[in-house]
Structures are given as C-alpha cells and as structure tokens.
C-alpha cells in the first residue's frame with residue numbers, strides 16, 4: 001500500500017516510517033514542514049530505500065497537501081504532524097491552534113476531496129488515521145483509567161488543540177463519510193526522542209553534568225510506551241481497524257516522574273559511571289511546577305488488544321535500558337540538535 005505520513009520527520013512519525021520500510025512492503029511518502037522538531041537524520045536509515053519519498057511542506061497549505069495526494073495517490077493517510085510539546089503550548093499557544101486545529105481541518109478537507117474522486121474499490125480501502133493523545137481526557141486521581149468512551153476534558157493549550165482536532169476528524173467521519181480512525185496514546189519514549197521531552201532531557205543533562213529538573217514534587221504519573229510498540233499499534237490500526245472507531249493505546253507502565261528520573265540515573269550509573277564516582281541522582285533538582293500540570297494519565301488498552309491483537313512488547317525497564325544505551329551510542333544525533341540555536345535556547349543549555 002501507499003502510505004502518506006504527515007509529521008514523518010518527528011519522533012513517532014519517523015519510528016513509524018522506519019518500521020514500515022523495515023517490516024512491510026508499503027511505500028511511504030513523508031509530508032513534513034521540518035519545524036524545529038522535524039529531524040531529517042531520524043529518517044537516514046530509510047533514505048536509500050526505493051519505497052520512501054519526502055515532501056517538505058506545511059499541512060496548513062491546502063494546495064501543497066492536494067498536490068502531494070495527487071502525486072502519491074495514498075491508500076492510507078497517517079496524520080501525525082502536530083506541535084507536540086506541552087510547555088511550548090503554554091508559552092505560545094498560537095502555533096498549536098494553527099497546526100493542530102487548522103492544519104487538521106486542511107488535511108480533512110483535502111482528504112475528503114481526494115477520497116470522493118477515487119474509484120469505488122479504492123474508496124473502500126482508503127483510511128484517514130488521526131494520531132492523538134491521552135491528554136485529551138484530562139487528569140485522573142489515584143484510581144481509574146481512560147477508555148475510548150471517557151469524556152474529553154483537555155486542560156492545556158496542547159491538549160485542547162489535540163481534542164479539537166479529534167472532534168473535527170470524527171465529524172468528518174460522521175457527516176461526510178470519510179473513513180476515519182483515531183488513536184489516543186500515552187507518553188512515548190525511545191530512540192530519536194527530541195531532547196526537550198522528559199526522558200531524553202534527563203539523559204542528556206545527566207551526561208553534561210547539569211541539574212536534572214523535576215517539576216513540582218515529582219509525583220505526577222504518566223503511562224510510558226516504547227515508541228516502536230506505538231508504531232506497531234498504528235500499523236495494526238490502519239491495516240485492520242474498523243473505520244469510525246477509536247482505539248486507546250497504552251504501555252501498562254505507570255510511573256511517577258521522580259521514579260522515571262531515578263531509573264535513568266541508575267541505568268547511567270551502571271553504563272557510564274560519573275568520573276567522581278557519585279550517583280547521577282545527586283543532580284536531581286526540584287523546580288517550579290508546570291502551570292496546570294495534569295496529575296495522572298493511565299490508559300485502558302483492552303479494546304486494541306481484543307479487537308486487533310496488539311499488546312506492548314517491551315516492559316518499561318527493557319525500554320528505558322535500550323533508550324539510555326541508544327543516547328550513549330548516538331551522541332552525534334542529539335548534539336546536532338543541541339547545537340541548533342532555537343532548540344538550545346529552549347533547553348536552557350549553552
């Protein structure tokens with residue numbers, strides 16, 4: 001099949017593309033604006049594949065979206081392009097509304113026009129798969145899990161923009177008959193994760209001998225999923241999922257932030273001890289909390305397991321070990337990003 005992946009130069013998009021090239025016969029076109037978060041070197045492993053092509057353009061540019069669809073003739077659109085970092089959405093929400101809401105609207109309109117022009121058989125196979133987050137459901141207390149029917153309660157500019165885009169996608173399914181799929185996934189982690197996010201930020205700052213910032217009291221809980229497991233889930237959904245359905249995707253690995261940071265420090269102590277022999281955990285520093293910081297996210301992923309046979313392959317301990325080793329062995333990938341002025345300013349490094 002031909003699969004158009006928006007946001008394919010990002011963290012999850014690039015993992016999906018690497019998986020599709022390595023583990024399937026699908027052809028892939030990446031459509032990506034290459035914002036600060038788009039990293040072409042994350043696609044280097046597939047660059048020489050004859051089944052991969054790349055278009056640099058904005059999802060808000062309707063003509064460019066239409067041209068990519070007309071040129072590539074996708075059977076699947078996997079829509080991952082988004083502004084994704086909660087802290088940036090607090091500092092500057094405008095770009096989140098533009099890309100996540102308006103950009104998704106443009107994608108839907110262009111996909112609908114393209115879909116309506118397809119032959120009957122091609123129409124039956126076509127899917128628009130929107131990739132979203134568990135943050136649309138809001139924040140949990142100590143008990144309970146998000147299911148596919150949990151009411152939306154987004155609380156940050158990021159999650160509000162993703163919730164809006166989810167609603168648009170479902171509306172285009174109900175009203176216009178576009179065969180849409182929606183997945184809402186928990187926190188991903190793994191190789192090629194942009195250094196502003198908690199796990200890579202902690203690894204890199206630990207290695208650089210810098211303070212390790214933990215927001216608030218560090219008791220906020222996230223459910224962590226290894227990114228390759230998410231890529232497998234996405235493939236299962238667009239290959240086998242039922243149009244109109246939503247699937248929650250989770251790692252069954254709830255951890256408090258402070259425990260995540262300690263686990264990374266322990267792994268580094270084992271793999272690359274500090275020169276002074278002291279533990280990396282000595283660098284942990286509690287800092288001012290994120291405004292409106294959601295306390296706990298947890299996913300009930302029973303539906304995707306029962307309907308599509310997907311479960312995560314990696315435990316958190318295996319995944320964090322692989323991730324720390326990857327950052328130790330791929331310093332050139334993240335050093336290039338740190339050397340970029342915009343990313344560096346935001347990371348407070350240098």
Ligand code: NAD
Nearest residue numbers: 007009010011012033034035037038058059081082084188
């Ligand atoms: P990311 O920030 O690493 O990558 C986003 C990609 O989209 C980048 O390559 C960027 O250049 C591109 N992009 C941004 N604006 C664009 C625009 N206007 N036009 C075209 N391309 C644009 O994000 P990620 O972590 O890989 O997340 C991918 C998707 O998955 C997002 O929709 C996000 O909301 C969702 N998601 C992420 C997580 C997570 O833990 N990271 C969890 C659940 C869902």
Ligand code: TDX
Nearest residue numbers: 084085086133135186187196197198213214215220257
């Ligand atoms: O320096 C930090 N210190 C800290 O304590 C950073 C960057 C984060 N945190 C905390 C905030 C969160 O509770 O760690 C947790 C994880 O933070 P992020 O990595 O920023 O992720 P989060 O806000 O949970 O959102 C992520 O998962 C869901 C992605 O960025 C979203 O795109 C996805 O939808």
